[in-house]
Structures are given as structure tokens and as C-alpha cells.
Amino acid sequence: MRRLLITGETSLAGRIxxxxxxxxxxxxxxxxxxxSRPVRLRNAPAITDTRVCVEIARALGAHAEVADAAMTTHAADLRxxxxxxxxxxLIRPTACFGAAVLARTGAVTFPFPGGDAFAERLIDRHLAAMQAVGAEIRVSDGFVHARARRLAGFTFDASTDGHGPSLGATISALLLGAMASGASRISxxxxxxxxxxxxxxxxCLGVPVSWEGTSTLEVEGRPPANGATYTVPPDRMVAGTYAIAAAMTEGRIDLAGVALxxxxTGFLKVAATAGLDLAQVPHGIRATRSEPAPVEFETGPHPEYPTDLQPQLxxxxxxxPGTSKVAERVYSRRxxxxxxxxxMGADIRAVGDHLTIVGPRTxxxxxxxxxxxxxxxALVLAALAASGRTELAGVEHLYRGYENLPGxxxxxxxxxxxxxxxxx
Structure with a gap:
């Protein structure tokens, strides 16, 4: 079992x-x-989840490889x-992979998703999208079995009960709509x-997709005729983590390749109050510490404060100094x-979905x-600011999302x- 040993109280400085x-x-x-033609995803992150994606594609019969920071997939035939x-x-968006296979072949069997242990990966909206396109669903022994004689254009509501729109179900519906016969509408x-x-x-693949207003997608079913090369954008959660590291250690970190x-906007507003100063510079963003103050905020869907930066903040x-309050509105057990x-000495506690932090604490x-x-x-960030040495177990989770974090x-x-x- 791998562990990190972190000795704190060093101001971080440099450019990454x-x-x-x-x-x-x-x-x-x-x-x-x-x-059915090659798709190349540039700027693929060098993380364990990327390797899992390669293995899933290969297991389905596609050619897949990662080279020169790009993943190339050629799924001419799925066996x-x-x-x-x-x-x-092992990953969170397994149902989206299932939707892609169903859209491509008319049938799929896939397990319930994994990923982080703090949240149940509810896939009811994904399954509803599959049913909307005409699939019959059967669930047994932790697997979903879906089959459709014909994929027909459909209407689908991607919203959830009390948690805003489902990101994953929106994407599953998009993939199904791309291969369905006729037009599909995702509200x-x-x-x-x-x-x-x-x-x-x-x-880029040749599928007509358009927005109607701010929350409805129209998809014209058209099997992709093209291959494509597409660049993955910078990871806003990784950038936010390192930016907070600068504030935690009273240092200065330049984040290249990312913009404010x-x-x-929810993150920028809350983090500025909490003591993180972000400035746009020619090559990216410069993160430093400003005067910290307590904040009250809640997480929510984009562009609200992202749940994936809640623990770090x-x-x-x-x-x-003072009392900060956080309401977790996305994952109830985060x-x-x-x-x-x-x-490590923090005055932090949770009552239901509400967290209270009292500072400052050594x-x-x-x-x-x-x-x-x-x-x-979040524990890495605390260790960087703490006196003495921290021994962190569970580092395999970090490698699912952060490239070479220790280095x-x-x-x-x-x-x-x-x-x-x-x-x-």
C-alpha cells in the first residue's frame, strides 16, 4: 500500500x-x-482513469492507445x-459508456458504476434515457442489460428531484440521440x-446538435460519418486544488494553460472571500493568498460552487478567522x-449536509x-500547511485524478x- 509522507510549513512557489x-x-x-473512424483526444490526462477507458474500449473490440498525451480510439467494429x-x-461515468454501446449496437450489458466511495452512483436517469429511446431494461446481479430493436427519436427530461440537472444523464441522452432515427429533445x-x-x-463527428434556450438540447440523429481530433480542456478541479495550495501555504503558484x-463564477466569488487571490497573467493564472475571511456558501450545478472543490476549500x-458554513447540495454524504x-486540529463538523468550520486553527x-x-x-492541502509530518494513506484515489501529484x-x-x- 502506497502512502505519502508530507512535511508542512513550506511556502509553495513555481509554475506548473x-x-x-x-x-x-x-x-x-x-x-x-x-x-467508426478514429477519434483522437489530445491533452488526455495521465491518470489511472485514462488507463481504465483504454481497457474498456479494448474489451469492447475497439483499438485504443495513449501516446504523446493523446488517446486514440478506432471503434470500427465492436465485437x-x-x-x-x-x-x-472503477470509474464514475460507466452508464455513459453503456449508452454509447447501446446507441452503436442496440444492446449493452454494463455494471453499476464505481469511482468515489462517498456517493451512491444513481443511474435512474440514465436508464430513463435508454427507455426513452426504445430500450428494454433488465437489472440483475449488479449489471444492467439493455436492448432495443430500433432507436427512435425521443424527448427526455434530464433534471433530477432536488439536485438540479443530471450531467451524466444529459450526456447519455446525447449519445443515444446521436444514433437514433429522427430528432431528439433533451430538456x-x-x-x-x-x-x-x-x-x-x-x-466534429458530423452530428447536428443545437441549444434551444439555455437548458434544452436538440439532436438530429445521424451516425457519425467523420473521425475527429479534439482537445480536452484544462482540469478546473486540479487547477483549483493547486490554487488553494498556494493560499494554504502563503505561496505563489502560476498555473499555465488555464484562464479565469x-x-x-461560484468558485471565483467564494474563493476570493476565503483568502485565494487569482489573477490572469499572460501564460495562465497566478494564485496567491489574500486576507482570509469566513464564508457561507452551498455547492450546486455549474456555474455555482462545484462540489469537487468543496473539501479543498x-x-x-x-x-x-470566524465561522464558515457550507451546505452540500450535490452529494449528501460528502x-x-x-x-x-x-x-490534524481543525474545528470542523457536519450535521447532515451542513458543514461548519471555525478558524483559524493551527x-x-x-x-x-x-x-x-x-x-x-483536501488532506494533502492541510498537510502542506501543518507543522510536522503527515502520513497519508489512500493515495490511489489521488492518482485517479491528479497527474504525478508528488512530483x-x-x-x-x-x-x-x-x-x-x-x-x-
Whole structure:
């Protein structure tokens, strides 16, 4: 078992290039299975989830490889319609891959999705989209079996009960609509960048997709006639994490390849109050610390404050004088970072979906475990600011979303070492 040993109280300084977006890439990789000609995704992140996407495509019979920071998929023929359970349970958007296979072949078997342990991966809206296009659904032993004699144009509402539009179901409906006969209409659609870029790739493949107003998508079913080369945008969650690291350590980090416009306005507003100063510079963004203050905010769909940057900001709020309050409106059980932060000296607690952080508090190194990507990232941030040494387990979660995190932090001056448990 790999662990990180982090010695804190060092101001981070330097320049790093922001990797391609994990979440955008995963959905583009699913969409690439619609095309019978090669699809090349440039700026693919060098993370474990990328390797899983390659293996899923290969298991289905497509040619897939990663070289020169790009994933190329050639799905001229899919020899099977089953996504293996050992692969599909490793990532979050498994249902989107299932939708792509169903759209391409008229049948699919796929496992319930995996990814982070803090949230149930509800796929009811994905299944509703499959039913809308004409599929019959059967669920057994943790697998979904879907089959459609004919894919017909459909209408579909991607909104959920109390949690805003479903990003994943919006993309599943897009992929199904691309291959359906006739026009499809997706109302209550998510406007997250993942959707924007999936629409962009489909257009490059020759599928007509347009927005009607701000929350309805129109898709004209047309099997992709083209191949495409598409560039994955920078990862706004990774950029936000390193920006918060600059504020946590009172340092200065230049983030190349990313712009302020890549962040949702909700993040920019809340983070500025919490003590993160972001300035646009010629090559990207410069992140430094400003005077921290307590904040009250809630997470929500784009362009509100993103849930995937909530744990990291909680780490920063431990240094803000006063009481901060956070309402988690996306994932009801996203409080997995609280035990680790508390063991390091943070005054942080949760009641239901509401978190309270009282600061400033002096953080001290401790032995902690990250149980998902963003909780582990929050503990890394706290360790960078803490006195003494922190031993972090669960680093495999970090590698699902962050390229070479230890090496990147060392390039900024952090004292970070990686060891196996046997070496400690």
C-alpha cells in the first residue's frame, strides 16, 4: 500500500502546467465509441482513469492507445456489447459508456458504476434515457442489460428531484440521440463543461446538435460519418486544488494553460472571500493568498460552487478567522474529509449536509486516510500547511485524478515522499 509522507510549513512557489480535465475526458472517451473512424483526444490526462477507458474500449473490440498525451480510439467494429465488471466499476461515468454501446449496437450489458466511495452512483436517469429511446431494461446481479430493436427519436427530461440537472444523464441522452432515427429533445439539460465539450465532439463527428434556450438540447440523429481530433480542456478541479495550495501555504503558484473563465463564477466569488487571490497573467493564472475571511456558501450545478472543490476549500477555511458554513447540495454524504482534518486540529463538523468550520486553527501532522479523490486532496492541502509530518494513506484515489501529484508538489518546493507501507 502506497502512502505519502508530507512535511508542512513550506511556502509553495513555481509554475506548473494544468493537465487535461479528467471529467471531460471520460465523457469524450465514451462518445468516441460512436464513431467508426478514429477519434483522437489530445491533452488526455495521465491518470489511472485514462488507463481504465483504454481497457474498456479494448474489451469492447475497439483499438485504443495513449501516446504523446493523446488517446486514440478506432471503434470500427465492436465485437462484444458487454462492459466488464472489473473495469466498469472503477470509474464514475460507466452508464455513459453503456449508452454509447447501446446507441452503436442496440444492446449493452454494463455494471453499476464505481469511482468515489462517498456517493451512491444513481443511474435512474440514465436508464430513463435508454427507455426513452426504445430500450428494454433488465437489472440483475449488479449489471444492467439493455436492448432495443430500433432507436427512435425521443424527448427526455434530464433534471433530477432536488439536485438540479443530471450531467451524466444529459450526456447519455446525447449519445443515444446521436444514433437514433429522427430528432431528439433533451430538456432540463446540464450546462456543465462536460456537456459543452461532448456537444463539441459530436459536432466534429458530423452530428447536428443545437441549444434551444439555455437548458434544452436538440439532436438530429445521424451516425457519425467523420473521425475527429479534439482537445480536452484544462482540469478546473486540479487547477483549483493547486490554487488553494498556494493560499494554504502563503505561496505563489502560476498555473499555465488555464484562464479565469475556466472556473465557474461560484468558485471565483467564494474563493476570493476565503483568502485565494487569482489573477490572469499572460501564460495562465497566478494564485496567491489574500486576507482570509469566513464564508457561507452551498455547492450546486455549474456555474455555482462545484462540489469537487468543496473539501479543498474546507481545508483553506480552517485558516480563516470566524465561522464558515457550507451546505452540500450535490452529494449528501460528502463529508469524508472531516475526520482527517479534525485529527490534524481543525474545528470542523457536519450535521447532515451542513458543514461548519471555525478558524483559524493551527494544524499539526497526523496519520490520515483519504477515501476519495477530493477528500484525499483536501488532506494533502492541510498537510502542506501543518507543522510536522503527515502520513497519508489512500493515495490511489489521488492518482485517479491528479497527474504525478508528488512530483508536481516537489517541483513547487514541498517536502513530499512516497513510500510503500513496508518501507515505513
Amino acid at each position: 502546467h494544468v493537465q487535461g480535465s479528467k471529467n471531460v475526458f471520460l465523457h469524450l472517451a465514451a462518445a468516441s465509441l460512436l464513431a 462484444t456489447t458487454e462492459i466488464p465488471g472489473g473495469l466498469g466499476t 432540463g439539460a446540464s450546462v456543465e463543461p462536460e456537456v459543452e465539450h461532448t456537444v463539441g465532439l459530436l459536432r 473563465s475556466d472556473f465557474p 474546507c481545508a483553506l477555511l480552517t485558516q480563516a 463529508a469524508t474529509h472531516i475526520p482527517g482534518l479534525a485529527s 494544524l499539526s501532522g497526523a496519520t490520515v486516510r483519504g477515501t476519495d479523490i477530493r477528500a484525499a486532496a 508536481t508538489l516537489r517541483s513547487l518546493g514541498a517536502a513530499v515522499m512516497e513510500h510503500s507501507q513496508e518501507e515505513l
